[in-house]
Amino acid sequence: MPPRRRSGAAAPDHLTAENLETLAAAIAEGKRATVYLREAMPSLGLEAGASAKVISVQGNTVLIRPKGVDDELPFEAEELLMRRTPAPKPAPAAPAAPAVHQEIEPGPPPAPKTAAPKTPAAKTVATPQPAAAVPKPGAAPAKRTSKKVPAGVSVTIHAGADNDWSVTVAHGAKRPGKAVPVSPDAVERAVRELGEETAIEAVESIIVAARNLAAARVDELSRQLEDARKALEALGAVE
Known part of the structure; x- marks a missing residue:
């Protein structure tokens, strides 16, 4: 545990x-x-x-x-x-100092004032202050550039019953995009480049079956064409 x-x-x-x-x-x-x-x-x-x-x-x-x-x-x-941090509590205000009552005893009467000699007023010279930095017009504050990290890509190859092949691509958890038709030989070359034996065997087995079916169809059509040609020749001989 x-x-x-x-x-x-x-x-x-x-x-x-x-x-x-x-x-x-x-x-x-x-x-x-x-x-x-x-x-x-x-x-x-x-x-x-x-x-x-x-x-x-x-x-x-x-x-x-x-x-x-x-x-x-x-x-x-x-x-x-993982959790929202609570806002910091304001510091408690310091207690006000108690008022102090002070009694002032009367003193001797003030002495008569005598005129003080006048002194020339001191001239104050203003010292130039450095100019504050003025931001350039059009300057924008720096922004945080967000670099997107791909969430992963899934590539799926579909093989139909009529030897029609297509590829769909899905980014991360998003739905796959529209299926794009591809040729069987392109799929065969791609899986051979990957070097994954299971994928190679699966693709080749479908392509071989499709080739055998197409060859059988060609043979059947050739036989039907030959029969039709013989029938045409027989009709020509009768005429």
Whole structure:
């Protein structure tokens, strides 16, 4: 049994390997998996702690769709959280200092004022301040460039009963695209390049069966053509 977590242990500040396994299992079962951003993304209008739907998990990379963003973005496990972090509580205000009442005893009467000699006013010279850096017009703030990691590609080869071959391609968990017709010899060359014996035997067995069927059809048509030619010659001899 895995060791139990201590109740007093602090929650990790990013997704762990165990979290990644849990998310991948939830997606495989068709369940919704949610994570949260550790840091804000001002370029997309996302705050720290914003929720995001998990699309797929590949190694340490998680493909997510943040709430309010119509795009799928790849994030590393260190950039995400399993649970939303609570907002920090404001510090309590310091208690106000008690008012101190001070009694002032009357003192001797003030001495008569004497006119002080005037001194020339000191001239103040303004020192030039360095000009603040003005941003260049048209300069846009740096945005986070999202590098999309392909979620995987599935290529399926279909062989019909009438020796018609086609290929469909599916990206990740999306539905396969439209079937594209291909020739049997192109499929045979492709599987031979792959070098996978099981695939080679399966494709060749279908192609050989189709060739034998076509050859038998040619023989049958040739026989029918010969019979028709003989019948035509017989009709010509009668005339």
